[in-house]
Amino acid sequence: MATTSCGKPHDVYAAACPCRDMLDLLANKWSALALGALEDGPRRFGAIRAKLEGVSPKVLTATLRRLEEHGLVDRTVYPAVPLHVEYSLTPLGQDACEPLALLRRWVVDNIDRFPGPVLSDPTANVGV
Amino acid sequence: MATTSCGKPHDVYAAACPCRDMLDLLANKWSALALGALEDGPRRFGAIRAKLEGVSPKVLTATLRRLEEHGLVDRTVYPAVPLHVEYSLTPLGQDACEPLALLRRWVVDNIDRFPGPVLSDPTANVGV
DNA sequence: GGTCACTGGTACCCAAAGGGAACTACGATG
DNA sequence: CATCGTAGTTCCCTTTGGGTACCAGTGACC
DSSP: OOOOTTSSOOOTTSTTSHHHHHHHHHSBHHHHHHHHHTTTSOEEHHHHHHHSTTOOHHHHHHHHHHHHHTTSEEEEEEOOTTOEEEEEEOHHHHHHHHHHHHHHHHHHHHGGGSOHHHHSOTTSOOOO | OOOOTTSSOOOTTSTTSHHHHHHHHHSBHHHHHHHHHTTTSOEEHHHHHHHSTTOOHHHHHHHHHHHHHTTSEEEEEEOOTTOEEEEEEOHHHHHHHHHHHHHHHHHHHHGGGSOHHHHSOTTSOOOO
């Protein structure tokens, strides 16, 4: 198992292992969110952008392109009237969603355990 | 569940939710690796540095400090002779390791399914 | 026919982070 | 006195992230 292209066991801790690049790709805020946004089926650029509150179009484009390059998402263009571009998960992308979904869930479930003052943005605050 | 400090359900997709910051912290290559390096018990700076091949001391310091600030790791200084600093996981950090370990494992287990040419660094290559 | 909006971006620019090499402080050791 | 090992820090440069503005193509609207 896992002793292919670099001739030795894959290891995310090895600098030269392609794993490192993959981890860098997946262990990324926008990637984790973007892949999650596609879990429920294909979505259009604008819809993803809306879901990922606060993402700039440039960053979203870059993120999606990177995911596409690495075979995690498919980009389908429907040359219809006001142009229609759909992003969807590849099978590989779907599989990658599992650990990422767990990570997102863990964050949501455990956020309250974190030392608060640093994290809680005073503007986005308590219903007091 | 999860409707505390910001008065509404936590959501990593919400720009203002503290979850976003936490995800940004955890969904990061060096954080994921550093936390993993501490899974088996406390380690010293030099040991972590050695495990995380290719990390520069500056980046490692920044990463560990950030994790410490957020209550994921503890930093203990033993003012012994050639100075001795140990990093260890807090209970929260230990819990955070689980989803991150799954992510690291997923990468290692699935790296071969990725479109290769893009990923395989020509320098770090096959035993040909 | 000119203008508007809607979609899915790109171009430009700046700030922040990443990353490498060198240097510091501390005392022990030779 | 010079050197070593530890745990960083400092400087500098390159890369990346991120925001704003703007563009193209088309149909609808006035």
